Amino acid sequence: xxxxxxxxxxxxxxYDEMLSVQHRTEIAREIRNEDDLFMLLLYSEMLGxxxxxxxxxLELYPYVIEKFHDWHLRMGMEKSPLDGIRCC
Amino acid sequence: xxxxxxxxxxxIVFTFGYRLYSKFLAEKIYKLDATYVTPAHKLQDGVDxxxxxxxxxWGHHYTSVAGAAPIVGPAIAxxxxxxxxxxxxxxxxxxAAGVHDFGTLVVSVRNKGQSIGTIADKLIGQRAKILFLFxxxxxxxxxNAVFAWVIANLFIxxxxxxxxxxxxxxxxxxxxxxxxxKKGNMLLLSVVALAVMYGTAVLASYVxxxxxxxxxxxxxxxxxxxxxxxxxxxxxLIWIAILMVYVYIASTxxxxxxxxxxxxxxxxxxxxxxxxxxxxxxxxxxxxxAPVTNGNADISWFPLxxxxxACGAISGFHGLVSSGTSSKQLNNEKDARFVGYFGAVGxxxxxxxxxxxxxxxxxxxxxxxxxxSSFASASSSGxxxxxxxxxxxxxxxxxxxxxxxxxxxxxxxxxxxxTLDSSVRLMxxxxxxxxxxxxxxxxxxxxxxxxxxxxxxxxxxxxxxxPKGFGSGxxxxxxxxxxxxxxxxxxxxxxxxxxxxxxxxxxxxxIIPMAFLMFMTMWAxxxxxxxxxxGVGAQDANWLLFIFGAIILMFALWITFTxxxxxxxxxxxxxxxxx
Numbered sequence: 001x002x003x004x005x006x007x008x009x010x011x012x013x014x015y016d017e018m019l020s021v022q023h024r025t026e027i028a029r030e031i032r033n034e035d036d037l038f039m040l041l042l043y044s045e046m047l048g049x050x051x052x053x054x055x056x057x058l059e060l061y062p063y064v065i066e067k068f069h070d071w072h073l074r075m076g077m078e079k080s081p082l083d084g085i086r087c088c
Numbered sequence: 089x090x091x092x093x094x095x096x097x098x099x100i101v102f103t104f105g106y107r108l109y110s111k112f113l114a115e116k117i118y119k120l121d122a123t124y125v126t127p128a129h130k131l132q133d134g135v136d137x138x139x140x141x142x143x144x145x146w147g148h149h150y151t152s153v154a155g156a157a158p159i160v161g162p163a164i165a166x167x168x169x170x171x172x173x174x175x176x177x178x179x180x181x182x183x184a185a186g187v188h189d190f191g192t193l194v195v196s197v198r199n200k201g202q203s204i205g206t207i208a209d210k211l212i213g214q215r216a217k218i219l220f221l222f223x224x225x226x227x228x229x230x231x232n233a234v235f236a237w238v239i240a241n242l243f244i245x246x247x248x249x250x251x252x253x254x255x256x257x258x259x260x261x262x263x264x265x266x267x268x269x270k271k272g273n274m275l276l277l278s279v280v281a282l283a284v285m286y287g288t289a290v291l292a293s294y295v296x297x298x299x300x301x302x303x304x305x306x307x308x309x310x311x312x313x314x315x316x317x318x319x320x321x322x323x324x325l326i327w328i329a330i331l332m333v334y335v336y337i338a339s340t341x342x343x344x345x346x347x348x349x350x351x352x353x354x355x356x357x358x359x360x361x362x363x364x365x366x367x368x369x370x371x372x373x374x375x376x377x378a379p380v381t382n383g384n385a386d387i388s389w390f391p392l393x394x395x396x397x398a399c400g401a402i403s404g405f406h407g408l409v410s411s412g413t414s415s416k417q418l419n420n421e422k423d424a425r426f427v428g429y430f431g432a433v434g435x436x437x438x439x440x441x442x443x444x445x446x447x448x449x450x451x452x453x454x455x456x457x458x459x460x461s462s463f464a465s466a467s468s469s470g471x472x473x474x475x476x477x478x479x480x481x482x483x484x485x486x487x488x489x490x491x492x493x494x495x496x497x498x499x500x501x502x503x504x505x506x507t508l509d510s511s512v513r514l515m516x517x518x519x520x521x522x523x524x525x526x527x528x529x530x531x532x533x534x535x536x537x538x539x540x541x542x543x544x545x546x547x548x549x550x551x552x553x554x555p556k557g558f559g560s561g562x563x564x565x566x567x568x569x570x571x572x573x574x575x576x577x578x579x580x581x582x583x584x585x586x587x588x589x590x591x592x593x594x595x596x597x598x599i600i601p602m603a604f605l606m607f608m609t610m611w612a613x614x615x616x617x618x619x620x621x622x623g624v625g626a627q628d629a630n631w632l633l634f635i636f637g638a639i640i641l642m643f644a645l646w647i648t649f650t651x652x653x654x655x656x657x658x659x660x661x662x663x664x665x666x667x
Contacts, residue, residue, distance in 0.1 A: 012275065014141075014143060014144065014147075015147070015275070016274065016275040017141070017144045017147075018143070018144050018146075018147025018148055018151070018355075019147065019148070019151065019274075019275075019278075019352050019355045019356075020274050020275075020352065021140060021144060021145070021147075021148040021417070022148055022152070022348060022351065022413070023267070023274065023344065023348040023349065023351070023352060025135060025136065025138070025413075026342075026343045026344040026348050027267070027268055027344055028134055028135045029135045029136075030268070030342060030344055032134075032135055070133070
């Protein structure tokens with residue numbers, strides 16, 4: 001908070017942030033869980049789970065490749081489980 | 089003497105503690121390093137590990153640790169006179185709570201933001217972790233029983249508060265849903281929710297129809313109802329049954345649906361409550377009428393005072409918050425002093441104003457002594473006295489006493505209900521973890537674990553047949569809640585001491601409060617378990633309290649022996665488990 005430009009608006013902003021830290025954390029966790037499920041659906045074919053929509057989900061790979069590394073670490077896989085994607 | 093002088097003296101002591109003692113801890117003991125890369129930066133994931141502004145983190149930390157416990161304990165402990173209670177709150181906050189909260193935060197930051205339980209596993213061994221789980225299990229069991237009683241008791245004593253508390257539930261669910269699905273403004277919504285709650289409280293204070301008074305529905309106090317139970321006992325039974333059904337649902341819902349938005353509303357209530365009480369103190373300038381000390385106490389203040397006031401002087405629960413969430417969000421290690429130590433000071437200010445509200449409420453010392461005639465009556469009526477005392481302070485701001493008492497009871501019930509949700513949820517996790525540890529797979533299921541948690545808490549609240557019949561269990565268990573809480577704080581201080589020793593640093597500032605706490609806790613336990621609950625002498629045996637007390641005493645002894653053996657071992661190579 002910039003002390004030189006103190007205002008009520010900034011004070012309220014700080015107060016709101018103080019109270020909503022935990023709530024934002026939980027919302028972020030909930031969204032991450034949904035994303036993880038989506039990623040599982042996306043890569044299910046490669047993991048040996050039949051997915052009738054794999055032809056379509058294939059198109060999404062370029063968009064989610066950035067998230068793939070974090071996802072497989074969270075899923076308890078230290079190295080990428082997929083031969084086609086060598087992120088680590 | 090005016091209550092204002094007590095508040096001023098308290099603030100001076102707290103200022104000394106923060107300005108001087110916490111500075112000494114930060115520079116000489118914990119040796120905070122501004123260049124150290126905290127887990128919030130190193131492991132940043134946008135969910136748990138997020139670098140957070142120190143003021144924001146302090147606010148979050150403080151609202152997480154402050155609840156109904158720093159109100160209930162001091163309101164009972166003034167039975168021994170106001171001086172011992174005030175001294176323990178002030179000195180405990182400065183030399184024990186601040187050291188403990190600050191220390192758990194630092195040790196957790198230096199261990200990848202891990203919880204105290206995991207750190208216990210590393211520093212002492214697997215047995216320590218299991219013991220830790222059992223102690224937390226006992227602690228949350230006591231919390232469930234005590235806080236269910238607190239809520240039921242306030243619903244019976246202040247029926248005008250019931251409707252507002254129940255209205256808070258759909259309002260919180262609505263806020264949670266709106267923010268989650270539509271990214272609504274939480275601040276505005278929660279302020280509106282609070283206005284609705286307090287508006288309802290004002291209406292209910294003047295319209296008897298809106299007061300859900302179960303005792304009067306059953307014909308008033310002294311009336312007999314089903315199975316020969318008194319109206320009050322029946323009201324307790326019904327409220328506790330309703331609470332347990334509610335808490336089962338609330339603790340199995342995702343946290344963002346009810347618990348978090350309600351926490352947010354409650355945080356406003358904490359701010360509102362503290363402002364009303366401290367401003368009211370200034371405007372009413374009340375005189376302290378309670379005696380300085382109580383020479384005719386039926387139970388000695390030494391050592392029971394130190395477990396009666398747990399939260400507000402030192403609390404093991406704070407270590408769970410410090411190491412569970414705050415340590416993962418610390419932006420800079422230097423911020424630990426402000427977040428940890430000043431968080432404890434915040435809790436101390438709540439305990440201090442509680443004491444002032446109670447000791448200035450009665451017109452004369454005689455009336456105080458009549459209400460606080462024995463430790464049992466202090467335990468059963470202390471909370472209600474605080475509500476009335478706080479109402480008198482609020483009246484200084486022009487709020488009618490009738491409305492103020494309703495609002496204060498709503499604030500306490502809201503705190504207690506949120507604590508109840510959280511502790512049942514925590515108990516469920518611990519039961520599941522112990523279930524997987526001992527290969528009891530049914531216990532790992534959410535609903536089985538929650539059922540066990542809820543039923544055991546309900547049984548504990550209802551079984552002990554005390555002076556009030558059903559619901560007596562809650563206040564009879566308060567000393568055991570204090571002992572398990574102090575025991576947890578003792579373990580945390582022990583872990584900090586071991587960590588400091590491994591770093592080759594002076595660990596006296598942490599080992600002295602730890603030894604003091606363990607000594608007081610064990611002494612109090614031995615007195616209660618052996619002399620009061622075992623049936624030795626003139627007292628009747630109370631097997632439930634005896635068993636619980638004996639288990640906690642066993643844990644306390646085990647920890648003490650572990651402390652002595654671990655600290656007497658040769659110092660390991662300093663190992664700063666940086667990430």
